[in-house]
Each structure stands twice: as C-alpha cells, then as structure tokens.
Amino acid sequence: MNADASASERKVHVPLGERAYDILIGPGLIARAGTEIASRLKGRKAAVITDAHVAPLYLDALVQSLEAAGIASATLVLPAGEKTKSFEHLMTVCDKVLEARIERNDHVIALGGGVIGDLAGFAAGIVRRGVRFVQVPTSLLSQVDSSVGGKTGINSRHGKNLIGVFHQPDLVLADTDVLNSLSAREFRAGYAEVAKYGLIDKPDFFSWLEANWQAVFAGGAARIEAIATSCQAKSDVVVADERETGQRALLNLGHTFGHALEAATAYDSARLVHGEGVSIGMVLAHEFSARMNLASKDDALRVETHLKAVGLPTRMSEIPGALPPAEMLMDTIAQDKKVKAGKLTFILTRGIGQSFVADDVPASEVLSFLKEKHPR
Ligand SMILES: NC(=O)c1ccc[n+]([C@@H]2O[C@H](COP(=O)([O-])OP(=O)(O)OC[C@H]3O[C@@H](n4cnc5c(N)ncnc54)[C@H](O)[C@@H]3O)[C@@H](O)[C@H]2O)c1
C-alpha cells in the first residue's frame, strides 16, 4: 500500500449479478452526480433525503446537478442524529417518496451519513416493494461502510437495526471533498470502521494504518486509498455472503458490544455515536478473545493503542453518564440478529487480522467479562 498513490478518482465494482453496482470515490462527485446517474440509470425523477447538518452544505449543489441532467427532484430534510432512524421518520420518508410519485425506476437518493442512508434505503426497499436507490454518502463512516452492501433499517428500543431489509443501492457516489466539513469527532468515528477491515482479515492494512493514519486524517491520496481499500474489502465480503448467512457476520466485529452500548445510551449521539461504540466494542472483542485464550493480550493492547492514538474512546468508562448494569447489556445482546436458537454468536479473533465467527459463545462468560469491564 502506498500513501503517495494518485489522488484521482477510484472505482470499486460490486459484482452482485443483476444487483451489481459501482462505487465512485473521489473529489467533485456531487457536482457530477446528475450526469453519473443519468448516464447509468433510467429514472428521471428523484426524492433526495438528507439531514439538517448536510442540507445547507450540499443539497443545492446536488439538486442543481440533477436538474442539469434532466432529473427533477423533491427534497426532504430530517433532523440529524441516530434518533432519526425511527418508525416516525420512516413514515415521513415513505410519504415524501409517494407524494413525489417516485416510480420503481426513479430514485430515492440518500445524501448524508449512515443514518440517512439506512433510513432512506429502508424506505426505498419497501415503497412500491422496491424503488431504485442511490447513495451519496457524506460522512467517512458512510463512505467506507454503510453506503455499501445493502443493509438498511431503523432502530428499536429492543436494539439496533432490528427492523429493516436488504436493498442494494444502484450506485454509490462518495465525494471525498465533503469530508472536509465533517467534525473531527465524526471523522474519528468513521475511522473505527476503516480500522475494522484491517482487524478482520487484513493485518497489512492495519499496519499501514498504524503508520499512515495522520495522512489519512489530513486528506489527499492516503485518505482516498483508505476509503477505496475499505470499500473493496466490504464488497468482497458482501459478494461472498450477501444476506449474512455466514461470513458476512465478520463485518460485525466489535458490533455486538457496540450495539448494546448504543442501545444503553438510548441512541443519544451526544453520548455515543456508532463508530465510537464500534471502537470500544473492538477492544472488548480482542480482550474477550484473550480471556478465552484465543489471542494474546499484546494484540488487544496493540488495537487499543492505535484506536487511542487517533483519539477514539476504547473503554466503557469514557462514555458520559451512567450505563445500565452488565445484566441489562446482556439482555440487549440476547436480541442481537446473530443469535441462533438462543445461542450467542460473536466475532472473536486469534490475533490482528485473524477474526472469525464464533457460534455458541457461553453467555455466562460474556456476562462475567462485562461485569469486570463495567465502570459501575
Ligand atoms: N448499513 C450498513 O451497512 C451500516 C454500516 C455501518 C454503520 N451503519 C449505520 O450508520 C449510522 C452511523 O453513520 P454516520 O456515522 O455517518 O452517522 P450520521 O449519519 O449521524 O452522520 C454523522 C454526523 O455527521 C453529519 N454529517 C454527515 N456528513 C457531513 C459532512 N460532510 N459535513 C458535515 N457534517 C456531516 C451528520 O449530519 C451527523 O450529524 C449508524 O446508524 C449505523 O448503525 C450502517
């Protein structure tokens, strides 16, 4: 991997047969969105869904680009933050899409981070039993992860993403210029998912990140390289197991713990955002693996050292406010989508880049581990 690689546009193809699509990554893609969409897809109407932080920055540019390419658009601006992934807002999006008379070949366009992508994608998957869907991801997290792979959905008080459908996008346009307006906290949160790909099965990528993370944070070629590598890694996993019957669960590294923490903080973005939960969760997954004598404590320490170096939280004690007791976290974990016949599935590891799907993890072990780690 070369941090000085060309800063020009990159393309990752997701070869999913009749659901295949391209991910374009690079500068200036919002200005070109209209021509990219019009040249690849038939629809000439769109409903653009976005949030209140992103709208004042990029909505006009996207609408103008669509208009110039002959695509008429209706727009909907929702509140920013994780709480927007709710039934209430799903209804609003569905109503907007129907009111705009979006037909099956027209487009729902998600302009925003993973919250907007997951919500708008869910609406696109269920209105008229499926309309076309374009992702214009604007956060680092959405450019490296949530815009790819077709998982869409909303949260429930019972847990994260418990209600949703698989609905692949038809095109992903990741304009890397827009990352310059992202807050430092949200950039770091997205970086947790970048590091995740190294920890799953790319130890060389993890080492590259340890050496080059400052360049990734600074922007330019290293950032585009990290985004393209992440999208390719995600595409490879999704193509091998689109609907998570097996190995796609690897993409959940750190998420079983992380999702429980997000639910425990009532999806309050001021306390914890998804990528931060994943960061804490990945450290816990490595420590739990060490406790189960599967991996060395040194590897868990190496993971924590890197995530700390970039400024991510790595401990439950760093979450502001009180957390519910370990038993309540376990209740949420028992609702995880990976549970089979009541048995817990975790993504564990034998070392850096050696993650694996472990079925039948004893709940009693997880509980005593969580009690040990709980800040109380
Ligand atoms: N579907 C999947 O495969 C998948 C994968 C990973 C995460 N997710 C989901 O994604 C969500 C997290 O996504 P996220 O981290 O993008 O959160 P987000 O959508 O809440 O975006 C983070 C914040 O940054 C703001 N923002 C976004 N782009 C901006 C920009 N360019 N400039 C300024 N502000 C900007 C948003 O308004 C928001 O306040 C979670 O709900 C998570 O469950 C889904």
Ligand SMILES: O=C(O)C(=O)C[C@@H](O)[C@H](O)[C@H](O)COP(=O)(O)O
């Ligand atoms: O795409 C996947 O598969 C993932 O697991 C990616 C995760 O980063 C993402 O947070 C996803 O939404 C989690 O899925 P879930 O099925 O555990 O809700």
Ligand SMILES: [Zn+2]
């Ligand atoms: Zn995630």
